[in-house]
Amino acid sequence: MTNIQDKHIDRFLTLFQSFEGALNGEKGHPMHEWRRKAIHRLKDLSFPTRRHEEWKYTPVTKVVSPTYSVNPNSELSEKKLEKFKIDDLNAAVLVFVNGQLRKDLSDLDQLPQGLQLMPMSEALDHPDYQDIVKELYISSTEKTEDPFLAMNAAFSKENMFIYVPANTHVTQALHILHINTPEELPYFYNPQKLIHLGKGSKMVLVESYNDLGEGDTKSEYFNNMQNVIHLKGNAQMDHYKLQRESTRSSHLNNTSIYQDRDSVYSNYQLDLGGLWVRNNLNAYHKGENVTTNFYGAFLGKGNQHMDAHTLVDHAIPHCQSNELYKGILDDKAHGVFNGKVMVHKDAQKTNAFQQNSSLLLSEKAVMDAKPQLEIFADDVKCSHGATIGHLDESSVFFLRTRGINEKRAKEMLQEAFLLEVIENMPNESLRAYASKWIAEKLASE
Amino acid sequence: MLKIKNLKASVDGNQILKGLNLEVKPGEVHAIMGPNGSGKSTLSNVLAGREDYEVEEGSIVEYLGEDLLELDVEERAKKGIFLAFQYPVEIPGVTTATFLKEIINSVREAQGKEALPAPQILKLMREKIKTVDLPQEFLKRSLNEGFSGGEKKRNEMLQMALLEPQLAILDETDSGLDIDAMKVVANVVNELRKQDRSFIIVTHYQRLLNYIVPDFVHVLHNGRIVKSGDKSLALELEDKGYDWVKKEAPQTV
Numbered sequence: 001m002t003n004i005q006d007k008h009i010d011r012f013l014t015l016f017q018s019f020e021g022a023l024n025g026e027k028g029h030p031m032h033e034w035r036r037k038a039i040h041r042l043k044d045l046s047f048p049t050r051r052h053e054e055w056k057y058t059p060v061t062k063v064v065s066p067t068y069s070v071n072p073n074s075e076l077s078e079k080k081l082e083k084f085k086i087d088d089l090n091a092a093v094l095v096f097v098n099g100q101l102r103k104d105l106s107d108l109d110q111l112p113q114g115l116q117l118m119p120m121s122e123a124l125d126h127p128d129y130q131d132i133v134k135e136l137y138i139s140s141t142e143k144t145e146d147p148f149l150a151m152n153a154a155f156s157k158e159n160m161f162i163y164v165p166a167n168t169h170v171t172q173a174l175h176i177l178h179i180n181t182p183e184e185l186p187y188f189y190n191p192q193k194l195i196h197l198g199k200g201s202k203m204v205l206v207e208s209y210n211d212l213g214e215g216d217t218k219s220e221y222f223n224n225m226q227n228v229i230h231l232k233g234n235a236q237m238d239h240y241k242l243q244r245e246s247t248r249s250s251h252l253n254n255t256s257i258y259q260d261r262d263s264v265y266s267n268y269q270l271d272l273g274g275l276w277v278r279n280n281l282n283a284y285h286k287g288e289n290v291t292t293n294f295y296g297a298f299l300g301k302g303n304q305h306m307d308a309h310t311l312v313d314h315a316i317p318h319c320q321s322n323e324l325y326k327g328i329l330d331d332k333a334h335g336v337f338n339g340k341v342m343v344h345k346d347a348q349k350t351n352a353f354q355q356n357s358s359l360l361l362s363e364k365a366v367m368d369a370k371p372q373l374e375i376f377a378d379d380v381k382c383s384h385g386a387t388i389g390h391l392d393e394s395s396v397f398f399l400r401t402r403g404i405n406e407k408r409a410k411e412m413l414q415e416a417f418l419l420e421v422i423e424n425m426p427n428e429s430l431r432a433y434a435s436k437w438i439a440e441k442l443a444s445e
Numbered sequence: 446m447l448k449i450k451n452l453k454a455s456v457d458g459n460q461i462l463k464g465l466n467l468e469v470k471p472g473e474v475h476a477i478m479g480p481n482g483s484g485k486s487t488l489s490n491v492l493a494g495r496e497d498y499e500v501e502e503g504s505i506v507e508y509l510g511e512d513l514l515e516l517d518v519e520e521r522a523k524k525g526i527f528l529a530f531q532y533p534v535e536i537p538g539v540t541t542a543t544f545l546k547e548i549i550n551s552v553r554e555a556q557g558k559e560a561l562p563a564p565q566i567l568k569l570m571r572e573k574i575k576t577v578d579l580p581q582e583f584l585k586r587s588l589n590e591g592f593s594g595g596e597k598k599r600n601e602m603l604q605m606a607l608l609e610p611q612l613a614i615l616d617e618t619d620s621g622l623d624i625d626a627m628k629v630v631a632n633v634v635n636e637l638r639k640q641d642r643s644f645i646i647v648t649h650y651q652r653l654l655n656y657i658v659p660d661f662v663h664v665l666h667n668g669r670i671v672k673s674g675d676k677s678l679a680l681e682l683e684d685k686g687y688d689w690v691k692k693e694a695p696q697t698v
Binding site: 392405413420 | 494495517518521527538539547548552
């Protein structure tokens with residue numbers, strides 16, 4: 001039945017052999033044993049078809065069909081790097097070119113104070129970290145049902161373990177800066193981060209995804225990324241993802257967050273680039289009085305496909321979640337929002353709020369919105385709303401009567417629409433940066 | 446300044462304006478009064494260029510020697526036409542200050558003037574907002590969002606004062622206003638009155654005309670101007686009611 005999908009899996013199994021061949025000395029490390037387990041797992045899985053409920057609106061065939069190269073080059077001059085840095089952001093920057101860490105361009109010897117960062121293989125050898133790594137990692141290899149997660153683990157090369165010790169407030173942000181360059185062949189890479197925040201600790205993580213190519217030379221690649229995050233009691237994390245990938249690329253973001261009691265996790269996401277974009281954000285509550293905030297904004301043009309899948313798993317009483325997703329779709333762009341809020345029987349006094357609003361700017365643009373609340377507790381406050389509309393004509397008219405031309409009037413209204421999400425970002429530099437990106441995309445044809 | 450001849454316009458296939466004639470010369474203030482449904486708002490909207498209104502062949506609207514009906518909405522604004530809305534829209538996410546900055550420079554650019562730098566614009570806004578009696582913090586709030594009816598109308602007057610139009614049309618700006626807000630509207634208009642600037646004040650009631658003394662008063666009924674006179678006509682209407690004109694007006698064929 002799944003012959004066609006098996007063919008795609010087979011291609012990745014073959015690709016693994018050439019990937020493995022290029023690993024050289026790393027093959028002897030226990031880390032590689034995990035890669036092998038993951039590829040072994042992949043053999044038993046198949047890529048989801050549109051009959052799969054979670055993938056109904058987002059076909060994966062185009063993403064898994066190309067024969068990708070696993071060893072793209074990572075050249076980039078320091079001069080070209082400058083324009084991808086974020087103005088006025090107090091951050092240590094790690095630079096990845098085509099998925100590969102460029103140590104020479106990164107602030108590896110000036111990491112934010114209090115923060116530990118190392119390759120996973122090193123963490124595995126470390127007596128303090130090895131158990132944490134194993135615990136976080138195991139779910140994404142041996143047991144996963146998701147072929148993309150198995151792939152991420154199998155092909156993981158530039159992986160990272162980030163550790164914040166208990167009661168440490170890391171004031172400087174960590175900026176993971178990805179830049180892609182056009183290559184002859186489409187390429188594929190699998191960034192992987194395991195992040196552990198100790199009790200009462202705090203950190204700010206910023207991920208930005210950029211493309212150096214322009215017009216016809218836009219880069220063609222598949223970024224299959226994974227984050228696994230654990231917040232111990234009372235820890236706080238602000239996590240930003242600002243995405244302006246090439247419009248010939250595929251971007252799959254799998255982020256799972258495990259939250260212990262009193263922890264606060266806030267995710268701010270802006271998706272502007274990518275031809276095919278899928279976000280899977282899953283938060284699991286492991287203790288009382290946890291707060292989860294998901295804020296997302298996206299703007300699709302041309303043939304862009306942008307999918308935001310979220311899950312908040314309310315398993316424990318007295319927890320809160322807030323979700324606000326807003327999207328604009330123009331031309332033939334396709335947007336998806338699937339927000340699942342699961343409130344288990346024991347999760348009394350849950351407070352869950354979800355809102356998704358979309359604007360369609362053209363006849364051919366499509367939005368599929370699916371709020372999904374599954375509530376098994378009886379003493380909870382849960383609300384959700386989904387609206388799909390058009391740009392308000394009377395507002396456009398009003399602005400025009402004040403001398404603002406039609407194109408600019410529409411831009412202003414779209415900016416304002418997405419601003420409602422952006423203004424929740426606590427960091428002023430990132431707010432300004434995100435607004436600038438939105439304005440630039442709106443002004444582009 | 447403005448010449449309207451035989452203006453016929455319809456909405457959703459219903460003819461509302463049925464051959465309206467009006468001439469406004471530079472410096473004049475014209476009041477247009479009429480009962481509900483007489484076509485007052487249609488006239489304002491047609492002059493501003495709202496697309497839902499269909500103007501029929503043979504209608505002539507000349508503004509400063511140009512065919513107004515051929516101009517885009519924003520072109521009209523850039524050439525000095527200002528419409529104060531009966532129901533100003535709320536625009537969440539766009540602050541009043543950002544909006545004002547945008548419109549001032551957009552209109553200045555069209556008139557071949559240099560864009561004003563941000564600090565100068567801010568100073569100008571802070572000065573002018575006092576004249577409409579709104580607190581300074583309204584500049585930071587989203588445009589009209591959560592403003593009361595009166596505050597929205599004051600904000601319209603602020604925009605008018607900043608844009609300094611050639612021809613301002615006030616579409617029932619006085620409706621729903623208390624006496625203080627109405628005085629603000631009148632003050633802004635009276636301040637702006639000068640030789641080459643004209644006003645069309647569309648209103649249901651005579652009240653506002655106690656504060657803005659018009660040069661002409663016209664009565665609109667059934668899509669046409671059926672009676673014109675000076676300011677005393679407004680008082681007469683207040684006294685006798687619109688039924689009086691309706692009876693006198695020739696019935697449409």
